[in-house]
Amino acid sequence: MTILDVSGLSVRFASQGRTVHAVEDVSFSLAAGETLGIVGESGSGKSVTALSVMRLVPTPPGRIVAGRVLFQGRDLLTLGDEDIRRIRGREIAMIFQDPMTSLNPVLTIGRQLTEVLEVHLGLHPRAARNEAVDLLKLVGIPEAASRLDEYPHRFSGGMRQRVMIAMAVACKPRLLIADEPTTALDVTIQAQILEILSNLQRELGMAMVLITHDLGVVAGLADRVAVMYGGQIVEEGPTAALFADPRMPYTIGLLGSIPRLDRPDDRRLTPIRGKPPEAAGRPVGCRFAPRCQHVAPVCRTEAPPFRPIGHDRHARCHFEVRLTDEGVHAQGSRVLSPKDA
Amino acid sequence: MIVYLTQRLGQTALVLAAVSLLAFLMFRFLGDPVVAILGANSTGLQRDELRRQMGLDGPLPLQFIDYVLGMLRGDFGLSYRLGQPVLRVLAERVPATMELALVGMAIALCIGIPAGVYTALRPAGMLSRLTMLASLVGISMPSFFMGMLLIFIFSVTLGWLPSFGRGETVRLGSLWTTGLLTVSGLKAILMPAITISVFQIAMIMRLVRAQMIEALRTDFVRFARARGLPSRAVNLRHALANTLVPVVTVVGLQLGSIIGFAVVTETVFQWPGLGLLFLQSVAAADIPVLSAFLVFIALVFVTINFLTDLLYAAIDPRIRLSDKGSIA
Ligand SMILES: Nc1ncnc2c1ncn2[C@@H]1O[C@H](COP(=O)(O)OP(=O)(O)O)[C@@H](O)[C@H]1O
Ligand code: SF4
Ligand SMILES: [Mg+2]
Numbered sequence: 039m040t041i042l043d044v045s046g047l048s049v050r051f052a053s054q055g056r057t058v059h060a061v062e063d064v065s066f067s068l069a070a071g072e073t074l075g076i077v078g079e080s081g082s083g084k085s086v087t088a089l090s091v092m093r094l095v096p097t098p099p100g101r102i103v104a105g106r107v108l109f110q111g112r113d114l115l116t117l118g119d120e121d122i123r124r125i126r127g128r129e130i131a132m133i134f135q136d137p138m139t140s141l142n143p144v145l146t147i148g149r150q151l152t153e154v155l156e157v158h159l160g161l162h163p164r165a166a167r168n169e170a171v172d173l174l175k176l177v178g179i180p181e182a183a184s185r186l187d188e189y190p191h192r193f194s195g196g197m198r199q200r201v202m203i204a205m206a207v208a209c210k211p212r213l214l215i216a217d218e219p220t221t222a223l224d225v226t227i228q229a230q231i232l233e234i235l236s237n238l239q240r241e242l243g244m245a246m247v248l249i250t251h252d253l254g255v256v257a258g259l260a261d262r263v264a265v266m267y268g269g270q271i272v273e274e275g276p277t278a279a280l281f282a283d284p285r286m287p288y289t290i291g292l293l294g295s296i297p298r299l300d301r302p303d304d305r306r307l308t309p310i311r312g313k314p315p316e317a318a319g320r321p322v323g324c325r326f327a328p329r330c331q332h333v334a335p336v337c338r339t340e341a342p343p344f345r346p347i348g349h350d351r352h353a354r355c356h357f358e359v360r361l362t363d364e365g366v367h368a369q370g371s372r373v374l375s376p377k378d379a
Numbered sequence: 380m381i382v383y384l385t386q387r388l389g390q391t392a393l394v395l396a397a398v399s400l401l402a403f404l405m406f407r408f409l410g411d412p413v414v415a416i417l418g419a420n421s422t423g424l425q426r427d428e429l430r431r432q433m434g435l436d437g438p439l440p441l442q443f444i445d446y447v448l449g450m451l452r453g454d455f456g457l458s459y460r461l462g463q464p465v466l467r468v469l470a471e472r473v474p475a476t477m478e479l480a481l482v483g484m485a486i487a488l489c490i491g492i493p494a495g496v497y498t499a500l501r502p503a504g505m506l507s508r509l510t511m512l513a514s515l516v517g518i519s520m521p522s523f524f525m526g527m528l529l530i531f532i533f534s535v536t537l538g539w540l541p542s543f544g545r546g547e548t549v550r551l552g553s554l555w556t557t558g559l560l561t562v563s564g565l566k567a568i569l570m571p572a573i574t575i576s577v578f579q580i581a582m583i584m585r586l587v588r589a590q591m592i593e594a595l596r597t598d599f600v601r602f603a604r605a606r607g608l609p610s611r612a613v614n615l616r617h618a619l620a621n622t623l624v625p626v627v628t629v630v631g632l633q634l635g636s637i638i639g640f641a642v643v644t645e646t647v648f649q650w651p652g653l654g655l656l657f658l659q660s661v662a663a664a665d666i667p668v669l670s671a672f673l674v675f676i677a678l679v680f681v682t683i684n685f686l687t688d689l690l691y692a693a694i695d696p697r698i699r700l701s702d703k704g705s706i707a
Contacts, residue, residue: 094604123607123608123610125607126604126605126607127606127608131605132602134601134605136598139597139599140602141599141602142599142600142617142620143599143621143695143696144620144621145620146694153606153608154607157430157607157612158609189696189697191696206605208606
């Protein structure tokens with residue numbers, strides 16, 4: 039059953055007199071209990087996509103200019119402020135990248151936990167407190183009861199990320215959006231946090247959107263992957279299929295740039311040439327064209343459509359590009375021209 | 380905490396000692412008390428005699444110690460102008476000024492904080508723009524002008540409020556007289572307090588607004604929104620609470636300077652407080668009063684500083700009143 043269905047989402051920012059197309063025509067969907075990994079370089083629009091689902095894009099400068107975000111059948115983008123507020127934290131929760139700055143320094147973590155429980159579940163302060171202790175235990179914080187009255191600065195980064203997770207899942211949401219939940223943490227702690235997230239997901243039956251720029255994280259946890267580039271999803275599909283057989287030159291480059299033990303040495307690192315795109319102004323043609331090895335004249339004049347490729351997969355490229363044992367090949371000519379579409 | 384308190388007290392003592400030294404030097408060298416007491420046409424013999432009696436012929440350090448010991452007993456000498464003990468002169472004036480300053484600051488906080496929050500939350504709103512404009516006027520309007528404007532409107536034209544004095548006062552204990560318990564006292568304090576508060580309102584409002592805009596951009600406010608907290612809780616419990624440390628700092632300093640330097644307002648309204656006393660004492664070269672005034676102002680600032688430090692710790696748990704001693 040589809041729990042989240044995003045289609046045609048576009049978000050723009052007005053920044054220093056220019057319009058930044060931060061997110062452009064993004065579509066994806068997610069079934070209950072499923073995990074979607076969103077990967078992409080910094081600035082590719084991952085956070086803005088997530089914030090749009092929560093209706094938390096700072097406005098101004100940002101504005102959601104098009105799209106639909108269906109959550110359990112309701113379009114979140116047309117809800118009133120009070121209705122969306124009731125969904126936040128209750129049905130859809132979100133955790134952020136930086137545990138050091140995401141907790142309020144002047145409130146005890148107990149207070150920050152109980153306030154959600156009181157607001158959404160109407161618990162009385164005493165009941166909320168007991169529940170808060172259980173939540174801290176759930177995310178593996180030792181001596182939970184005695185730590186409730188401490189302030190965030192007494193906790194390490196990893197512990198704070200656990201606290202943030204506890205606050206997010208306090209009301210047992212149907213969907214958890216985790217925006218780079220481990221990026222700011224030490225490697226050893228990253229694994230612990232990911233394990234907590236996947237355990238919680240199983241226990242609570244939550245769907246999860248896991249944003250990261252770490253392909254390893256996605257490979258381990260996600261059922262499906264969406265790759266973002268320059269504000270667009272450029273490839274999307276089941277994790278195993280996408281990793282084994284990437285179809286879009288950017289994805290191929292991305293997978294090529296992580297060391298793979300199952301491939302010959304000479305192909306281990308294939309960093310993608312060039313710089314990420316400027317988000318300002320709407321580029322004509324394919325956004326990846328300036329960096330693409332397979333670029334053809336048509337790529338610079340016509341934007342490739344986001345088209346189905348095989349079973350349950352989509353890619354945004356004019357060509358049928360495949361990774362074979364001999365290297366990367368663009369097979370044949372254009373499979374589907376924009377005019378045909 | 381104990382370490383902090385003792386350190387803080389040590390610093391305080393040092394500051395007060397330095398100020399006492401200044402006050403003493405002023406007392407000893409700016410005005411010759413002997414001449415002042417005996418009159419200008421006294422003979423040198425008479426003066427030497429009095430000097431000896433007053434202990435003013437000994438070595439300076441001893442005289443300073445005498446001065447400090449006297450100060451600790453509350454003995455600042457006699458006012459040249461009034462011939463009364465300085466302490467009594469001050470004690471008559473301090474309550475008037477303190478009440479004026481506190482009421483003025485209370486008005487400023489009650490208006491400045493909500494206005495700051497409001498303009499931060501609706502930066503583009505019409506009312507916000509008007510408020511910001513008004514605050515510019517408030518910051519640049521001289522207080523004598525404000526005072527005279529109020530007098531013109533509410534005393535001269537409407538006749539609602541008295542234009543000078545403190546109204547009826549009530550004695551509380553042996554040292555304090557208050558004007559806050561009588562109708563005429565309340566009427567009398569209204570205009571001077573508003574005059575004092577205008578600048579403070581504008582400043583507090585602008586400070587709160589700037590801090591609040593900053594706080595609204597923080598990750599923890601975004602996370603609070605993402606948890607679906609009502610905007611009241613987000614704006615007040617999460618954002619505003621994080622703006623209070625700078626606000627407390629500024630309010631403390633401002634309170635000190637209102638108490639110490641309310642000269643203009645007190646003059647405009649003939650408010651029988653320290654500012655007026657200060658002017659009268661300068662005019663009469665009443666050195667003992669002036670040096671005691673100096674010590675008193677230092678005491679006020681030091682006390683306020685101490686209280687704000689305690690408040691910091693109450694507001695922000697990261698500020699530990701511990702081994703580090705000072706507050707960053
Ligand atoms: N508050 C903002 N103001 C202006 N531009 C923004 C803002 N937030 C995001 N953007 C723009 O949106 C683009 C995508 O940002 P983001 O979604 O944060 O990227 P990611 O999370 O993938 O690193 C960025 O290039 C940036 O220019
Ligand atoms: S459309 Fe052209 S430029 Fe874009 S990824 Fe495909 S081949 Fe490369
Ligand atoms: Mg991001």
